[in-house]
Amino acid sequence: MNDPKIYTGFATKAIHIGQEPEATTGAVTVPLFQTSTYAQEEIGKHKGFEYARTHNPTRFAWEKNLAALEGGIAAFAFGSGLAAEDSLMKLLSSGDHVLCAEDMYGGTFRLFDKILTRFGITFSYVNMTDLNSVKSAMQPNTKMIYTESPTNPMMTLTDLAAVAEIAHSHNAMMVVDNTFASPYFQQPLALGADIVIHSATKYLGGHSDLVSGIVTTNHQDIADQLKFIQNAAGAVPGPFECWLLLRSTKTLAVRMKQHEKNALAVARYCENHPKVQKIFYPGLESHPQHELAKRQMKGFGGMISIELGSLENAKNFAKAIRIFTLAESLGGVESLVCHPVSMTHGSIPKEKRDQLGVTDGLVRLSCGIEDIEDLLADIEQALDKV
Numbered sequence: 001m002n003d004p005k006i007y008t009g010f011a012t013k014a015i016h017i018g019q020e021p022e023a024t025t026g027a028v029t030v031p032l033f034q035t036s037t038y039a040q041e042e043i044g045k046h047k048g049f050e051y052a053r054t055h056n057p058t059r060f061a062w063e064k065n066l067a068a069l070e071g072g073i074a075a076f077a078f079g080s081g082l083a084a085e086d087s088l089m090k091l092l093s094s095g096d097h098v099l100c101a102e103d104m105y106g107g108t109f110r111l112f113d114k115i116l117t118r119f120g121i122t123f124s125y126v127n128m129t130d131l132n133s134v135k136s137a138m139q140p141n142t143k144m145i146y147t148e149s150p151t152n153p154m155m156t157l158t159d160l161a162a163v164a165e166i167a168h169s170h171n172a173m174m175v176v177d178n179t180f181a182s183p184y185f186q187q188p189l190a191l192g193a194d195i196v197i198h199s200a201t202k203y204l205g206g207h208s209d210l211v212s213g214i215v216t217t218n219h220q221d222i223a224d225q226l227k228f229i230q231n232a233a234g235a236v237p238g239p240f241e242c243w244l245l246l247r248s249t250k251t252l253a254v255r256m257k258q259h260e261k262n263a264l265a266v267a268r269y270c271e272n273h274p275k276v277q278k279i280f281y282p283g284l285e286s287h288p289q290h291e292l293a294k295r296q297m298k299g300f301g302g303m304i305s306i307e308l309g310s311l312e313n314a315k316n317f318a319k320a321i322r323i324f325t326l327a328e329s330l331g332g333v334e335s336l337v338c339h340p341v342s343m344t345h346g347s348i349p350k351e352k353r354d355q356l357g358v359t360d361g362l363v364r365l366s367c368g369i370e371d372i373e374d375l376l377a378d379i380e381q382a383l384d385k386v
Ligand code: P1T
Pocket: 080, 081, 082, 083, 105, 107, 108, 148, 152, 177, 179, 180, 198, 199, 200, 201, 211, 212, 213, 328, 329, 330, 338, 344
């Protein structure tokens, strides 16, 4: 029953790996080990569990599960996506350089630009779609390439295999934030990335009821260092978040299919709507990287950005929309709408935002799994008010 070889499909792995029936009682759901410490029989004699920052069976189950879904050899869970990023940056030292995608979640940029630079790590930002720019931006001390694909919020893709090759030719690590795609649609390790990071707050959690993060790798030396950092720096999640994530991952495959189905219908509707000036969704044939999306992803996900032309138009749309809730975050079963300039990307300098297309009129849609007829009717009436 516990032979991992029988778990071949994604949904089967999600439901079973790390989620084996519990040994003592046979409980089919992994128990919530809500404890900070473990009784020791005598000095130096214990069951392998000493203290819950280091050892927690519920967290171990979630880490094993996610590693299997991404094709990693191990995963390490953290208290948020940003805590995961901060901890993985501790793989680096003062004097190291990181080459980053210029289009990323605003909080990631803020962490790098406002905090980590103070520790002597340098960051530069390039257009990851231009491989020549990536190559020429590599420096002798570049230890890491860091990208998101698709990006938040412009839905730009990185050619993960090609950029991983550039990273490796410079002995640098390739890190991919896979939050938008989820492992159901994209598995960067198989394309050559060395580390995958997630804001598990999003599709992995899937119900807008937790904040968490996770990192996985397919290299033993990196896994050993991450394990050390996770324990030594201590940014671990609580066991309840891990328990919720184990519950959520069981439906990841069915949720992602429905997110994508709804997003594609919303994107096709918006693409032909006169009030929508531009649309960014890799599943549309008109997306400049649609062919790359088909090559490196198994689907296109549930996130769409639309350009409505002005702050006033964006405000009117956000005010009128009813089923989509105006809120930060994404990836939950309920549809959300976000205004990146004022909400998630405020820490990116305005000139940079303008250059990337993160304008006052840009609105980001996280398409949930409600009935598509209701979502389309809601978007129709909200666009009428624009
Ligand atoms: O919020 P947290 O769990 O700490 O994750 C940070 C993060 C990392 N990577 C990406 C791609 C993200 O989108 C995020 C968080 N993003 C939002 C809250 C948002 O609304 O875009």
